Amino acid sequence: MEKALSELGQMDELAVMESPIHDLNAAAKLLSTIVYIITVMSFDKYDLSGLLPMVLVPVLMYQIAGIPVHTCFYKLRIVLPLVMAVGLFNPFFDRAIMLKIGTVGISGGVISMITLMLKGVLCLMASFLLVATTPFDSICAALRKMHLPRTLVTLLLLTYRYVGVMTQELAIMTDAYHLRAPGQKGIHVSAWGSFLGQLLLRSMDRAQELYSSMLLRGYHQHFHYAPGKPFRAKDAAFLILSCLCFILLRHINVAELLGSLIVR
Amino acid sequence: MIEFDNVSFEYEKGKPVISGMSFRIEDGEAVGLIGANGAGKSTIMKLLLGLVYCEGHVLIDGTEVSKDSLHHIRQKLGFVLQNSDNQMFMPTVYEDMMFAPLNYMVSREEAEKRVDAVLARLGLEDMKYKYNHKISGGEKRMAAIATILAMEPEAILMDEPTSALDPYNRRLVINTIRELEQTKIITSHDLDMIYDTCERVILISDGKIVADGRAEDILRNKELLEANHMELPLSFCAR
Ligand SMILES: Nc1ncnc2c1ncn2[C@@H]1O[C@H](COP(=O)(O)OP(=O)(O)OP(=O)(O)O)[C@@H](O)[C@H]1O
Ligand SMILES: [Mg+2]
Numbered sequence: 081m082e083k084a085l086s087e088l089g090q091m092d093e094l095a096v097m098e099s100p101i102h103d104l105n106a107a108a109k110l111l112s113t114i115v116y117i118i119t120v121m122s123f124d125k126y127d128l129s130g131l132l133p134m135v136l137v138p139v140l141m142y143q144i145a146g147i148p149v150h151t152c153f154y155k156l157r158i159v160l161p162l163v164m165a166v167g168l169f170n171p172f173f174d175r176a177i178m179l180k181i182g183t184v185g186i187s188g189g190v191i192s193m194i195t196l197m198l199k200g201v202l203c204l205m206a207s208f209l210l211v212a213t214t215p216f217d218s219i220c221a222a223l224r225k226m227h228l229p230r231t232l233v234t235l236l237l238l239t240y241r242y243v244g245v246m247t248q249e250l251a252i253m254t255d256a257y258h259l260r261a262p263g264q265k266g267i268h269v270s271a272w273g274s275f276l277g278q279l280l281l282r283s284m285d286r287a288q289e290l291y292s293s294m295l296l297r298g299y300h301q302h303f304h305y306a307p308g309k310p311f312r313a314k315d316a317a318f319l320i321l322s323c324l325c326f327i328l329l330r331h332i333n334v335a336e337l338l339g340s341l342i343v344r
Numbered sequence: 345m346i347e348f349d350n351v352s353f354e355y356e357k358g359k360p361v362i363s364g365m366s367f368r369i370e371d372g373e374a375v376g377l378i379g380a381n382g383a384g385k386s387t388i389m390k391l392l393l394g395l396v397y398c399e400g401h402v403l404i405d406g407t408e409v410s411k412d413s414l415h416h417i418r419q420k421l422g423f424v425l426q427n428s429d430n431q432m433f434m435p436t437v438y439e440d441m442m443f444a445p446l447n448y449m450v451s452r453e454e455a456e457k458r459v460d461a462v463l464a465r466l467g468l469e470d471m472k473y474k475y476n477h478k479i480s481g482g483e484k485r486m487a488a489i490a491t492i493l494a495m496e497p498e499a500i501l502m503d504e505p506t507s508a509l510d511p512y513n514r515r516l517v518i519n520t521i522r523e524l525e526q527t528k529i530i531t532s533h534d535l536d537m538i539y540d541t542c543e544r545v546i547l548i549s550d551g552k553i554v555a556d557g558r559a560e561d562i563l564r565n566k567e568l569l570e571a572n573h574m575e576l577p578l579s580f581c582a583r
Pocket of ligand 1: 355356361379380381382383384385386387388
């Protein structure tokens with residue numbers, strides 16, 4: 081558990097690798113990611129066949145970025161079940177048969193469940209790719225350029241940093257616990273209350289001290305984000321092409337198109 | 345110049361941590377603050393930095409530490425925290441070192457030059473792009489000192505700079521401190537280190553000054569030290 085969390089806190093290292101995707105301007109990537117997520121979300125809840133080709137986008141991007149797709153699922157393994165759980169109840173509410181494969185009828189609920197799960201996973205993959213290929217500072221700088229409120233962006237950056245602090249404290253505490261409770265798997269329910277309380281207090285203490293360390297070094301309500309990559313012609317090209325591609329995928333049902341080609 | 349004028353302070357009502365303390369530190373002095381656990385050394389640092397407020401006056405170069413003067417005063421003081429983990433919050437050593445100069449409106453190129461100069465001076469060039477969560481305790485301490493030097497402060501405050509360091513890194517930190525020409529205020533239980541780095545020592549007990557004088561005199565005074573939960577520095581015990 082703490083390993084899974086601390087890996088989340090160590091994304092900075094992936095973000096400074098080199099690849100055509102890493103080399104793109106943060107704002108271009110951010111916008112493209114937002115458009116992708118909106119496109120994915122806009123698919124009808126029964127439109128599984130339309131959504132499927134959208135899988136190609138992240139898969140291709142991960143390839144170009146040189147980040148194996150499984151690192152995303154591995155690093156996000158604690159969040160993934162939550163995303164997957166979203167559509168879990170649909171099969172119970174929506175029992176109308178939509179599709180028959182042989183004699184087995186598939187209800188609308190099952191299809192909408194799969195569609196929802198896929199949407200969740202795709203959004204997760206896209207956001208992960210953004211964070212994994214862009215230093216978090218640059219993302220924040222891009223958000224500022226888009227005139228998001230300063231306080232909000234600073235909050236975002238600090239939250240990102242504090243996740244690291246929390247996970248370190250969590251690691252120290254679980255180690256201390258296991259050293260005195262040998263052979264026990266996980267942490268006993270009776271200790272959860274005090275464990276969580278302590279974790280919160282300790283993280284707050286450390287956050288407080290980190291914050292004073294920032295103040296002592298002249299922090300004055302705004303971060304000086306590293307300038308990041310400039311917005312060049314190729315960033316514009318990437319942004320326009322990728323958005324066009326998403327819109328095409330949204331409006332042309334590739335699966336159906338291929339199907340009709342083969343039938344003919 | 346740093347001045348405490350009849351300063352009293354308590355975290356909780358009725359439990360004074362500093363009571364009626366006065367002292368004066370001239371520019372360029374190196375002063376060791378010593379005393380038992382809980383004597384109030386870290387609290388003195390916090391008062392100087394305006395992290396907590398007190399009764400009485402704390403003056404830095406004649407300016408009283410207050411909400412309005414904080415930005416100005418903190419630019420003059422560099423503070424090396426007792427726990428370096430809480431000092432370094434950017435992903436890499438380099439970004440951490442850039443943080444203060446950028447906040448004080450130094451241009452990026454200028455700041456970069458400063459960072460490189462400090463790293464070269466401490467012999468830490470290869471640490472520049474290391475990740476803060478991947479360096480050892482000793483390296484982190486050196487990096488923390490480097491981030492403070494990149495601020496170019498007029499005075500440097502250090503809380504336990506040699507705690508948890510191996511002898512090699514301890515010696516490295518001591519030699520680094522000795523070469524700094526700024527005003528220095530150092531707290532430690534490592535009296536040998538204090539003897540190596542400070543000419544003057546202020547001994548504190550229960551929030552009061554018990555002795556203030558030449559390091560040579562105070563650190564050789566066995567009775568005084570033992571009465572305050574300390575022992576003679578090892579370098580005096582030998583033979
Ligand atoms: N945040 C706080 N709230 C309440 N009391 C505190 C707080 N911080 C310190 N104290 C108390 O103030 C007193 C002085 O603490 P301080 O940290 O200044 O001691 P110190 O001389 O630095 O000790 P050490 O050598 O252990 O670092 C102690 O009795 C401590 O219990
Ligand atoms: Mg202390």
